[in-house]
Amino acid sequence: MKIFAIGDLHLSFGEGVSKPMDKFGGQWVGHTEKLQRNWTENIGPEDVVILCGDHSWGLRLDEAMADLDWIHSLPGRKILFKGNHDLWWQSISKLNKLYEDGTMYFTQNKCSLVKDPEMGLVTAICGTRGWTCPGVDGFSEHDKKIYEREVLRLRLSLEEGRAAGADRIIGVLHYPPTNDRHHKSGFTDLMTEFGVETCVYGHLHGKESFKYGLQGMFNGVEYKLVSLDYVEGMPQEILPRSTASVQEG
Numbered sequence: 001m002k003i004f005a006i007g008d009l010h011l012s013f014g015e016g017v018s019k020p021m022d023k024f025g026g027q028w029v030g031h032t033e034k035l036q037r038n039w040t041e042n043i044g045p046e047d048v049v050i051l052c053g054d055h056s057w058g059l060r061l062d063e064a065m066a067d068l069d070w071i072h073s074l075p076g077r078k079i080l081f082k083g084n085h086d087l088w089w090q091s092i093s094k095l096n097k098l099y100e101d102g103t104m105y106f107t108q109n110k111c112s113l114v115k116d117p118e119m120g121l122v123t124a125i126c127g128t129r130g131w132t133c134p135g136v137d138g139f140s141e142h143d144k145k146i147y148e149r150e151v152l153r154l155r156l157s158l159e160e161g162r163a164a165g166a167d168r169i170i171g172v173l174h175y176p177p178t179n180d181r182h183h184k185s186g187f188t189d190l191m192t193e194f195g196v197e198t199c200v201y202g203h204l205h206g207k208e209s210f211k212y213g214l215q216g217m218f219n220g221v222e223y224k225l226v227s228l229d230y231v232e233g234m235p236q237e238i239l240p241r242s243t244a245s246v247q248e249g
Helices: 031-042 061-073 141-163 186-193
Strands: 003-006 048-051 077-080 104-106 111-116 121-127 168-172 198-201 216-218 221-225 236-239 245-248
Touching: 003 168, 061 077, 061 104, 111 141, 121 141, 141 168, 141 186, 186 221, 198 236
Parallel strands: 003 048, 048 077, 077 104, 121 168, 168 198, 198 221
Antiparallel strands: 003 236, 111 121, 111 245, 216 221
16 A cells, blocks of 8 residues: 545536636646546555645535545545635535545544554544644734634644554645745644654645745654645655555544
8 A cells, every 4th residue: 555645636527617727837737637647547446645635616515526526536545634725625524424435534633544454553644724824924813813723623633643553643734834934833843743754735836836835854754745736746655555444533
């Protein structure tokens, strides 16, 4: 089994939902076909794919279902986290009843566990949507309130991963973990505190924005930007092959 990550699929297959992405640059031209090809060529049914938010342009769940069904049809077991454009996202219990074959997990305030019965290792996949971090221009009291709530949600997820006795932890955010100056934040402090091995995130689009994303090692944690246009539609392998099973934490 391999663990992959990618964010910002920005799908719009739903009837009445029209949001062509090619106007945002060359990396978005035919992005669903490119993603489907890369996914099916590199990911098998035993693999796990972390999706870092902004899955669908649908505003309601019924509008997003065609996009979720498309993701569901791809190989592997998918672990989905919420992005800022996922306005269709409803109660986590309702979402996790949509697919009964065990290949789609919607995660919020909790973690998902990847178990390796042969090696005896447990990997906890923990995360939250995140938010704009303090230190950016225009950071408001409203931003502070949402930011602090998201930091708390990340802690809850990480605490569950630790309580499960995980041997290693993957952190997941939709927003970048720092401000554009790469200052530490409540998110990076928690990633370090809980010994996260790798943190993946998306949200940033376009060459001018990529530089604002924290990349590489920072206070003992490796950070990786995996937004679809940055990785050119190629899900990124996060951890090496192993045999494992997945269950919600």
